[in-house]
Amino acid sequence: MRIATWNVNSVKQRIENLTAWLTERAPDIVCLQETKTVDEAFPRQPFEALGYNVAVHGQKTFNGVAILSKYKFDEVTPGLPGDPADYHARFIEATVSTKSGVLRVASIYLPNGNPPDTEKYSYKIKWMERLTKYTHERLQLEEPLVLAGDYNVIPTADDVHNPAAWAADALFLPLTREKFRTLTNLGLTDAIRAVSDEKGLYTFWDYQAGAWPKNWGIRIDHLLLSSQAADRLTTAGIDKHVRSWERPSDHVPVYVDLDIEAA
């Protein structure tokens, strides 16, 4: 079972890149973020034509998450619990059946939080606390669980080209990293770090200032695995080459292979 995540920065603008990458990498389940469309206008057809079921949770203009799956969804649940007043479309969870039981996957678009001295940052921190509470509850189920998405968190100084330049940024502040550790300390495995200690593994390069050609990147897109999923991890990788395609997203896909067979 191959599971991937990709912040596409508008699904409508990325259809060509998406279909090319889906054909090349052939993931079974894909978590998308920043789809930037209402559900009625989501371009389902190109993905259904490639054999994917499509689950969406979008809104006008901003945010928006989705899950594509080669296998039928048993359950689909939009929205992160814990704040009925939060209207941002940043979370959708789905389950599929496997030979070893339920596989649960969530597509996550964690708030950016900049600038840090505003309510945008307190919203980010509260969202992380809600995600931790949700995860704590889900881990009681003892299922393979994959929390995949754009976390807007640079976990360590090894995950950024120039740590000093990001020291005061909402993605790298000590409190942000502390809240991320509180989440992972529940018992989640960062898939990329389970397979590599290398520096310079990035998933995002800004469109501005020639960040891509200079390789000024950051690693902020993560697949976090419950122990039942991590025990079956065989491969994890970053499809960096996709950043050099025409009309790219500023993020690239990240994927894992789990030794789990569809039912």
Next chain:
DNA sequence: ATGGCCAATATGATTGGA
């Protein structure tokens, strides 16, 4: 790590992104 971008919006300027 900002000179330089990109996407959406009743759009030609503003907001959000990271």
